[in-house]
Amino acid sequence: MNFCSQCGEKVRFAVPEGDDRPRYLCDGCGTIHYQNPRIVAGTLPVSGSKVLLCKRAISPRKGYWTLPAGYMENAETTQQAATRETWEEAVAEVTLGGLYTLIDLPHINQVYMIFLPT
Numbered sequence: 001m002n003f004c005s006q007c008g009e010k011v012r013f014a015v016p017e018g019d020d021r022p023r024y025l026c027d028g029c030g031t032i033h034y035q036n037p038r039i040v041a042g043t044l045p046v047s048g049s050k051v052l053l054c055k056r057a058i059s060p061r062k063g064y065w066t067l068p069a070g071y072m073e074n075a076e077t078t079q080q081a082a083t084r085e086t087w088e089e090a091v092a093e094v095t096l097g098g099l100y101t102l103i104d105l106p107h108i109n110q111v112y113m114i115f116l117p118t
């Protein structure tokens with residue numbers, strides 16, 4: 001982040017007073033731009049002894065096989081996101097069971113939530 005999304009001023013990366021980690025700070029309007037991990041929701045579609053995988057069509061990791069998953073949108077639940085992404089990525093309609101696994105990826109600021117369809 002280089003500029004403030006509130007006022008357009010250049011931001012700096014520093015620890016705000018009373019905080020314990022650096023944030024993007026705007027000296028123009030005083031906004032502290034908090035950034036939090038992104039949630040990636042998806043499914044592990046299993047049918048008998050087979051697992052439905054998707055071949056990535058875009059970077060990163062173009063050509064690699066992956067589970068149908070993607071970024072959660074605002075105003076949807078994690079289960080809605082997993083169902084939507086499974087449809088968008090694999091054109092598969094699924095009814096979700098429970099959460100299969102949760103994977104923390106702090107080095108890229110992501111949390112994966114993978115559900116198991118029924």
Ligand SMILES: [Zn+2]
Nearest residue numbers: 004007026029
């Ligand atoms: Zn600002």
